[in-house]
Amino acid sequence: MSELLDQLCIVMIQTSHPGNIGSAARAMKTMGIHDLRLVNPTRFNSPEVKALASGADDILANARLCSTLQEALADCHYVIGTSARSERSLRWPQMDARACGTWVAEHLPQQKIALVFGRERTGLTNEELEHCQALVHIPMAFDFFSLNIAAAIQIICYECMMAVRQSQTVQALSSTSDLDEEPATAAAMESFFTHLETTLIEVDYLDPENPRLLMRRLRRLFGRINPTQSEVNILRGMLSAFQGRKFTRRSNS
Ligand code: SAH
Secondary structure (H helix, E strand, O other): OHHHHOOEEEEEEOOOOHHHHHHHHHHHHHOOOOEEEEEOOOOOOOHHHHHHHOOOHHHHHHOEEEOOHHHHHOOOOEEEEEOOOOHHHHOOOEEEHHHHHHHHHHHOOOOOEEEEEOEOOOEOOHHHHOOOOEEEEOOOOOOOOOOOHHHHHHHHHHHHHHHHHHHHHHHHHHOHHHOOOOEOOHHHHHHHHHHHHHHHHHOOOOOOOOOOOHHHHHHHHHHHHOOEHHHHHHHHHHHHHHOOOOOOHHHOO
């Protein structure tokens, strides 16, 4: 996950309160995001920066100081601005923080993505917004309010981290059945279902005169599992044992 999040950078423009830079570094570090770029911060060498970073010193030490937004974004492929207000959405595609996380998780492998945060009092200028391809707004209970900038960074970094985690869990789950083994073919599954049905009739579990939806439900169950060929062989071996017969690979039809 960390390599993926290395492709994400946080850009803060003209931050005036040094404590906010420290808190932002801490917020990033807790979510595994390390690349901080500061465009003309008002005071970066204040002890407050380090005090509020609370252990995120590496992020501060590696933070890139830039004199223009263009310089901060030079190596980025996609730029997402942040806004405390939602009415700007008319000019830029807008997402909430969760959708932003999902978008970032989907695109990080191919591109470097920047999230740009504005000044504490006035946010981003229209000229700066021109550099953004999309805007993210964290919905709040009141439209006339705004979040502290480090809190906004925390929420958006959290959503990005969670979305990356989730996509990796989904990938891991969908690849568990191909642990070096071929999934069973449709033909092998059909033979298995025939064998299963015959066995269930033989042991009087399935009434052929009144089968109800049993086979359909069992097909759905095994369809979800997506077994490998050798797992199907085990299942068929078990069915043969219930029938008092021996199942060999040659009887696999
Ligand atoms: N009055 C300013 C408030 C800026 S708050 C304005 O309306 O733009 C400072 C920065 O914190 C913003 O530029 C943005 O980067 C971030 N921020 C604050 N609240 C946010 C929210 N609800 N959604 C997204 N970003 C937010």
